[in-house]
Amino acid sequence: MSSILRRIALLAVLCGALGLAPCSPAKAAPEYRVKAAFLFNFSQFVSWPPQAFASATAPVVIAVLGRNPFGSDLIAIVRGERVGEHPLIVRQYSDVSEVDRCHILFIDRSETARLPQILEALRGRNILTVSDIDGSAQTGVMIDLVNRDHHIRMEINNGAARASGLTISSDLLRLARIVGPKA
Amino acid sequence: MTARTRRIRRSLIGMLLLTTGIVVVLTTAAFSVYEVVTTRELASRDLATLAKLIAANSTAALAFDNPGDARRVLATVRTERHVSAAALYSRDGTLFATYPATVGKSLPARAPAVGERFAPSQLVVVQGVFQGNLRLGTLYLKSDLGVIYERIRLYALIAGIILALAGASAYLIASRLQREISDPILALAETATAVSQKGDYSVRAPPAPGHELGLLTGAFNHMLTRIEEAQSRLHIQLARLDLLHRITRAIGDRLDLSSIFQVVVGTLEADLPIDFGCICTHEPGAQFIRLQSIGARSLALAGALGLSQGEPIPIDPNGLSRCIGGELVYEPDTSSLPFPFPKRFAGAGIHSLVIAPMIVEQSVFSILVAGRCASEAFSSADCEFLDHLCGHVALAARQAQLHGALRQAYDDLRRSQQAVMQQERLRALGQMASGIAHDINNAISPVALYTESLLEREPNLSDRARGYLGTIQRAIEDVADTVARMREFYRPREPQLVLARVALNRTVEHVVDLTRARWSDVPQQRGIVIQLHKELSPDLPQIMGAEGEIRDALTNLIFNAVDAMPQGGTLTVRTRASFIPDGSCGAVGAGEAERRVTVEVADSGIGMDEETRRRCLEPFYTTKGERGTGLGLAMVYGMVQRHSAELEIDSKPGCGATVRLSFPVTSEAPQVSAPSMRAQPERRLSILLVDDDPLLIKSLRDILEGDGHRVTAADGGQHGIDEFTAAQKREMPFEVVITDLGMPYVDGRRVAAAVRAASPTTPIILLTGWGRRLLAENDIPPHVDRVLGKPPKLMELRAALADLTGSRAA
Numbered sequence: 001m002s003s004i005l006r007r008i009a010l011l012a013v014l015c016g017a018l019g020l021a022p023c024s025p026a027k028a029a030p031e032y033r034v035k036a037a038f039l040f041n042f043s044q045f046v047s048w049p050p051q052a053f054a055s056a057t058a059p060v061v062i063a064v065l066g067r068n069p070f071g072s073d074l075i076a077i078v079r080g081e082r083v084g085e086h087p088l089i090v091r092q093y094s095d096v097s098e099v100d101r102c103h104i105l106f107i108d109r110s111e112t113a114r115l116p117q118i119l120e121a122l123r124g125r126n127i128l129t130v131s132d133i134d135g136s137a138q139t140g141v142m143i144d145l146v147n148r149d150h151h152i153r154m155e156i157n158n159g160a161a162r163a164s165g166l167t168i169s170s171d172l173l174r175l176a177r178i179v180g181p182k183a
Numbered sequence: 184m185t186a187r188t189r190r191i192r193r194s195l196i197g198m199l200l201l202t203t204g205i206v207v208v209l210t211t212a213a214f215s216v217y218e219v220v221t222t223r224e225l226a227s228r229d230l231a232t233l234a235k236l237i238a239a240n241s242t243a244a245l246a247f248d249n250p251g252d253a254r255r256v257l258a259t260v261r262t263e264r265h266v267s268a269a270a271l272y273s274r275d276g277t278l279f280a281t282y283p284a285t286v287g288k289s290l291p292a293r294a295p296a297v298g299e300r301f302a303p304s305q306l307v308v309v310q311g312v313f314q315g316n317l318r319l320g321t322l323y324l325k326s327d328l329g330v331i332y333e334r335i336r337l338y339a340l341i342a343g344i345i346l347a348l349a350g351a352s353a354y355l356i357a358s359r360l361q362r363e364i365s366d367p368i369l370a371l372a373e374t375a376t377a378v379s380q381k382g383d384y385s386v387r388a389p390p391a392p393g394h395e396l397g398l399l400t401g402a403f404n405h406m407l408t409r410i411e412e413a414q415s416r417l418h419i420q421l422a423r424l425d426l427l428h429r430i431t432r433a434i435g436d437r438l439d440l441s442s443i444f445q446v447v448v449g450t451l452e453a454d455l456p457i458d459f460g461c462i463c464t465h466e467p468g469a470q471f472i473r474l475q476s477i478g479a480r481s482l483a484l485a486g487a488l489g490l491s492q493g494e495p496i497p498i499d500p501n502g503l504s505r506c507i508g509g510e511l512v513y514e515p516d517t518s519s520l521p522f523p524f525p526k527r528f529a530g531a532g533i534h535s536l537v538i539a540p541m542i543v544e545q546s547v548f549s550i551l552v553a554g555r556c557a558s559e560a561f562s563s564a565d566c567e568f569l570d571h572l573c574g575h576v577a578l579a580a581r582q583a584q585l586h587g588a589l590r591q592a593y594d595d596l597r598r599s600q601q602a603v604m605q606q607e608r609l610r611a612l613g614q615m616a617s618g619i620a621h622d623i624n625n626a627i628s629p630v631a632l633y634t635e636s637l638l639e640r641e642p643n644l645s646d647r648a649r650g651y652l653g654t655i656q657r658a659i660e661d662v663a664d665t666v667a668r669m670r671e672f673y674r675p676r677e678p679q680l681v682l683a684r685v686a687l688n689r690t691v692e693h694v695v696d697l698t699r700a701r702w703s704d705v706p707q708q709r710g711i712v713i714q715l716h717k718e719l720s721p722d723l724p725q726i727m728g729a730e731g732e733i734r735d736a737l738t739n740l741i742f743n744a745v746d747a748m749p750q751g752g753t754l755t756v757r758t759r760a761s762f763i764p765d766g767s768c769g770a771v772g773a774g775e776a777e778r779r780v781t782v783e784v785a786d787s788g789i790g791m792d793e794e795t796r797r798r799c800l801e802p803f804y805t806t807k808g809e810r811g812t813g814l815g816l817a818m819v820y821g822m823v824q825r826h827s828a829e830l831e832i833d834s835k836p837g838c839g840a841t842v843r844l845s846f847p848v849t850s851e852a853p854q855v856s857a858p859s860m861r862a863q864p865e866r867r868l869s870i871l872l873v874d875d876d877p878l879l880i881k882s883l884r885d886i887l888e889g890d891g892h893r894v895t896a897a898d899g900g901q902h903g904i905d906e907f908t909a910a911q912k913r914e915m916p917f918e919v920v921i922t923d924l925g926m927p928y929v930d931g932r933r934v935a936a937a938v939r940a941a942s943p944t945t946p947i948i949l950l951t952g953w954g955r956r957l958l959a960e961n962d963i964p965p966h967v968d969r970v971l972g973k974p975p976k977l978m979e980l981r982a983a984l985a986d987l988t989g990s991r992a993a
Contacts, residue, residue, distance in 0.1 A: 034248070041246040044314040084315065154247070171243035175252055 029069070034152050035106075035132065035145055036074040042104055042128060042143065043083045045169035046161075052103060052126035056085055061101060063091040065118065066108035096121045107131040107141065115139060126165050137179045142166070144179075155179045191365050196357040203349040211342030215335050222331040223306070226265070227299055230308045230326045233263060238312040238322045241271055245279060245312055245319040253280035265326045267305070271312070272321040279320060294321035304328045367391030371403060384411035416564075423568045426454050430572060434579040438586050444476035444549070447576055451553060452478040455565070459484050459533050459554035463496065465507060467546050471495035472503070475549065487531040499524045506538040507547050511570045513537050515559040534558035539569045541577035548580065620666040621925065621952030624973035629882035631659045631974035636886050639977065663974055685728040687758050687780055687846070688719045694737040695756060702745045702754055711751040718757040726780050726846045728826050736822045739815040740784040740842050746807060747788030747840060757783040761845070778848040785841040791834040799832070819844075868892045868988060869915070873903030873922040873934055874950070879973075883921070886977060892984075900929025904937040911941055918988060924951035924964075932964045939966035946987035950975060 043060050053060075060083045064070065078088040093099050096111075096118040105127050111118060112133045119140045122129060130143045137144035137155040142164070144155040154172075157180030161168050237256055244253035253271050257280055260266040268286045272294030273279040281290060300307045306326040312319045367389075374388040384407050391400040430450050434443040444462040451460045459481045463472040474490050485491070498504050499522040502512040514536040517525035528536055533554035540547040551573050555561065561569075634656045638649065695717060702713050737756075744754050761779050791799065798804045800820045819842075823830045827847055834840035870892050874880050880896045887894045895910070895917065897903035903922060910916050920938050924931035935947045949967045969983045 038247060041314075044246065044317050045243065082316065152248070169243070171240070172247070175243050175247050175249050 031147065031152070032069045032071075033073045036070045036077050038145060038152060038154075039074060039104055039106055039130060040077045040081065040088070042130065042172075043088060045172040046104075046128050047167045047169075048103060048126050049165045052165075053086065054101070058086060059089045060086045060103045061089055061091055062104045062106070063093050063099065063102045064106045064108060065093045065096060065099065066111040068092055069108055070106075099127070102127050104128045104130060107133065107136070109133050115141070122164075124164065128161065128164075128166055140180070142168075143176070153177070191369060192357075192361055195361060195365055196354060199353040199357045199360070200350055203353040204346060207342060207346045207349050211338060211345075214342075215338050218335060218338060219331065222334065223301070223328070226306055226326055226328065226331065227301075227308070229263075230266070230306055230324055231299070231310070233260065233266065234308045234310040234322050234324050237269065237324070238310055241280075241322065242312055242314040242319050245271060245273060246314055246317075248273075250280045254282065254284065257282035260324070263326075265328075265330050266324060267327045268323075268325040270323040272323065274318060274320050276321070290323065295323065297321070301328075304332070363393060364396065367393075367396045367400060371400060374403070374407075378407065384414055419564060423564065426450065427568065427572060427575065429454075431575050431579070434576060435582075437579075438583045440580055440583060441476060443576060443579055443583065447551070447572070448476050448478040448481070451572075452480045455553070455568075457553045458556050459488075459528075459531075459552070461485070461490070461552050462541075462549055463552065464549045465547055467548075471497050472507075472550060484531055484533070488527050488533075490527075496524065501525075502536075502538055503550075506540050506550050509540050509542055509545075509547055511537070511539045511566060511573075513561055513566050515561070518558070528554055532556055535560040537561050537566055537569050539566075539573040541573045541580065543577050543581045543584075548577070551576070621973075623666045624663065624952040625876050625879060627659050627662055628876075628974035629878045630655070631663070632882040632886050632977065634659060635977045636889060640889060659974065682727045682729060684725045685730045685733060686723070686725050687733070687782055688721075688723050690730055690734055691717065691719060691737065691756055691758060691782065694734055694741060697734075698738055698741045701742060706745070706751065711749070713745060713748060713751055714753045716753065716755040718755060720757075720759040723758055723760055723780055724778065724848045726826075727849050728846065729822075732822045732825070736819040736844070737782065737784065739819050743815060743842075744784055744786035744788065744840070747786050747790070749788075752787035752839070754787075755783070755785040757781075757785070760848070779845045780848055781843060781845045783841055783843045785839065787839040790836045790838045790840050791832070792836045796832055796834055800830075866988075868918045868984065869910075870894050871897065871903060871907055871910070871917040871920045871922075873897045873900065873906075873920070873926075873931075875899055875923060875926045879923070883975070886980075890981070900926045900931070900934045903934050904929065907938055908941060916942060917945065919946050919948065919984060921948045921950060924949050931967075935964060935966040948980075948983055948987070 039062055043062065062074065062078060064074070068074075075090045078090055081088050091102065093102075093105075096114070099105060099122065103126070105122070107115065107118060107129060109132060115131075115133060115136065116139065119129065128143065129141045130145065131141040132145040132147070133141070134146070135144070137157045140157065140160050142157050142161045144157075146153045146155055154176035156168060156173060156176040156178055158168060158173065158178055159180050237259065240259070241253050241256040244250070244256060257269045257271065260269045260282060268290060269282040270286075270290050271279040271281075276294040278290065278292065295307075295309050297309050297311050300309075305328055308322075308324045308326070310322045310324075312322055370391070371388045374386055377383060377386045387404045387407060388400045391397050430447055433446045433450065437443045437446065448460040448462055451457050459478070461477040461481060462475050464475045465472045473495050474485075474492055477485050477490070477492070490496070496503075498507055501520065501522045501524075502514055503522075503524050506512045514520060514525050517534050517536050518529040520526065520529075525536060528534075533556060535555050535558050537551075537553045539551045539553070541549040541551065551569060553561075553569055634652050637644065638652050638656065644652070695715065702715055706713050741754065741756070748754070759781050761781050762777065795806060799806075799816050801817065804817075820830060822828075823844060829845045831843040831845070832840065833843070870887060872880060872883055872887070872894055874883075874896075875898060877898060880898065884894045884896055895906055897906045900922075903920075907917060907920065920934070922931045922934045922938075926934075931949050931951070935949065938945055938947055946968045947966060949964065949970045950973060951970065952973045968987055971979055971983060
């Protein structure tokens with residue numbers, strides 16, 4: 001019963017988000033508010049190698065590459081939060097070349113065409129790549145956010161993550177579908 | 184079983200049960216509390232751990248909004264049966280997932296505060312779900328505590344069972360303990376009660392098992408045995424003490440040894456008891472003892488022993504001699520001894536013997552012999568008792584002896600005192616008599632002198648006048664004799680016996696006359712008649728003797744005879760001459776016979792018994808009580824011995840008594856020659872006459888001048904001395920001095936001394952009323968040539984003058 005109610009509520013939220021999206025760029029669609037929360041939560045379930053941080057208190061950078069589907073939600077979510085000693089900051093990149101020191105990089109659907117280049121550019125760097133482009137996990141994005149039955153589910157290419165020196169918590173892995181070449 | 188024993192048993196069991204119960208209950212309670220506490224703690228810890236686990240596993244589900252996964256995670260509590268509900272709340276507090284799925288309504292709608300809450304029968308843990316520092320949601324877990332209570336109930340059940348089992352075993356143990364501990368203690372307590380209530384020390388507690396109790400009972404029984412022994416010893420000692428006390432009291436009342444010994448032996452036989460008891464006396468230094476007292480019951484045995492009263496028993500070298508040495512001797516077995524004394528007893532069936540000495544002043548004066556038939560029958564306490572007894576008996580004997588001596592001394596003292604008093608009375612009487620005699624002699628002197636002178640010098644007197652004068656002369660002589668006898672009634676003892684010729688008949692006459700008052704007058708006053716017969720032998724030879732003593736002795740005999748006839752009777756005085764044939768005496772040659780003169784005084788009075796006859800001569804022995812001194816016959820006996828005479832007493836009770844004195848007659852005793860009647864001095868003499876009595880001076884001067892002498896009279900001693908000195912100066916000295924003895928101021932002695940000093944050759948004649956006494960006492964003053972008694976007899980005076988002047992003239 002509660003799950004039905006929740007689903008109805010979620011649906012209403014999603015409808016509201018779709019309807020309101022064009023007229024208010026600052027507000028993301030409800031789906032992306034969830035995804036923004038997911039991005040923040042990934043910072044809790046993934047561990048980076050030490051060299052990924054300049055110092056013990058260096059910020060964990062969550063960046064959006066391409067169009068920002070989250071509006072101000074992502075910033076609102078991470079404001080005041082920390083991962084251990086690291087504060088959280090949000091950045092926006094329009095091109096992969098801009099990407100410098102970054103820990104979680106959301107690759108928007110607007111970058112679908114340049115996805116292979118982007119992945120190529122990020123290879124070997126300690127950056128968790130996340131995208132909601134369909135099948136992106138198969139292509140090398142580490143976490144693909146998939147909308148299934150109105151629920152955001154994850155497909156995780158753990159091989160890509162390991163290749164980049166990242167460790168994804170088994171709790172997270174338990175929730176996701178593991179895809180990609182066997183590394 | 185008494186209340187006390189029930190009480191002990193019940194309390195023993197009760198204590199055991201109580202102890203066990205308390206232990207079990209306390210243990211159970213402790214376990215339960217521990218269990219509750221630990222179980223709750225454990226449960227809460229378990230639940231917290233579980234919560235942590237679930238929380239850790241549900242982070243991703245919450246973070247990535249996956250209720251299905253959350254339900255799967257929650258479903259893992261299925262294995263924990265006590266967890267009844269689990270739920271996850273999302274970060275905003277809404278219910279996210281539950282287990283079981285249907286439990287939703289019973290859970291809080293919003294996430295409750297974090298913490299641990301105990302409710303009755305359930306425990307709720309609410310915990311936050313964190314990923315790192317990030318709060319992802321809240322976990323709610325509810326555990327049912329019924330399991331814990333179920334376990335506690337189980338414990339209670341087990342405790343109950345254990346309690347029952349423990350009670351049962353405690354009861355069994357208590358019963359066994361009762362047998363092993365309480366029974367002996369109860370038996371001990373009952374014994375102690377019996378002892379304390381009845382005072383019966385012969386009961387014994389039954390022996391108890393087990394070391395300590397056995398020891399206790401043993402010690403208690405041993406103590407009882409000791410007490411019983413001590414008590415019996417005490418009883419015996421008390422009995423002995425009582426016996427000693429009785430004997431001591433009994434002998435304390437007695438003052439003669441044989442009675443004391445009889446009591447001791449009799450009491451010992453009856454009460455110690457002994458089979459044989461006797462007491463033998465021992466003289467110091469003697470080599471034998473004599474049987475003195477033997478117990479009534481021992482008499483039969485004494486025959487068997489060959490013992491009889493007074494028979495000497497020689498002292499053995501062994502036991503008896505040690506006993507005589509002052510040692511108590513115990514012969515436990517007489518048959519084993521070789522000595523005759525114990526052998527005697529062994530032969531009579533007395534096998535154990537105690538010989539105890541009685542010691543007074545370091546010398547054994549008696550021994551006690553106590554025997555029993557059995558051998559070794561005397562204990563050391565018996566011996567000690569007999570030793571003590573002998574000490575007491577010795578003391579009593581000593582006391583009796585001292586008492587006798589004291590009584591004897593007291594009696595002697597009393598008799599001496601009476602004798603001294605009697606003597607003193609006699610002396611006073613005698614002195615008085617002497618004074619009276621002196622005065623009478625002085626007074627009758629002129630009468631005698633003139634009478635004699637008249638008869639002699641007047642031839643012309645008529646016959647009648649001559650007759651009268653003769654009567655006067657005899658009367659005066661009688662008076663003089665009477666006075667002389669009275670004067671000699673008292674006379675101090677002579678230092679030595681002066682023997683003179685004595686005509687016993689005359690002495691007897693004197694005594695009879697003197698004592699007339701006693702045998703005639705005094706009894707007559709009481710209506711008693713004593714007839715006196717004199718049977719005097721006419722031709723009695725004279726004897727040599729002290730007439731005074733003989734007179735005193737006869738006086739005593741007559742007094743005794745009178746005293747022996749309180750109802751009157753006949754008193755006979757006899758004299759006779761006798762010849763004792765040779766052989767009875769042996770003092771004189773064969774064929775001759777000793778001449779003796781016998782005086783008998785016989786009465787018809789009460790007589791004497793054997794005892795009195797035997798003892799009557801002892802000094803101080805008297806049958807007259809306070810009236811007698813006990814000296815009379817003793818004096819008679821003394822006189823008899825001094826005169827080498829003999830004394831016989833014939834008497835029987837009721838048949839009178841005859842006392843016979845028999846004097847030896849000295850063969851050379853001549854007849855008294857009569858003095859020459861008319862002795863005259865050859866010439867006339869110049870005589871100084873000194874006397875304080877003018878009558879005497881006058882009569883003597885008349886007589887002497889009648890004889891032709893020249894007489895100068897001086898009426899006092901000093902006057903006489905002056906006259907004599909004056910005559911010496913005139914060259915006309917006196918040829919003879921006649922002086923009275925007793926004169927005031929200057930008496931006859933001083934006159935004699937002065938005369939002798941002035942003229943040593945002048946004879947001095949002393950005239951005195953005491954004259955015969957002076958003669959008898961050999962007390963003639965110095966310087967006196969002759970003593971003449973008053974009244975002077977003319978013939979004596981003439982004889983003296985002729986003697987003194989004649990011898991000088993020759």
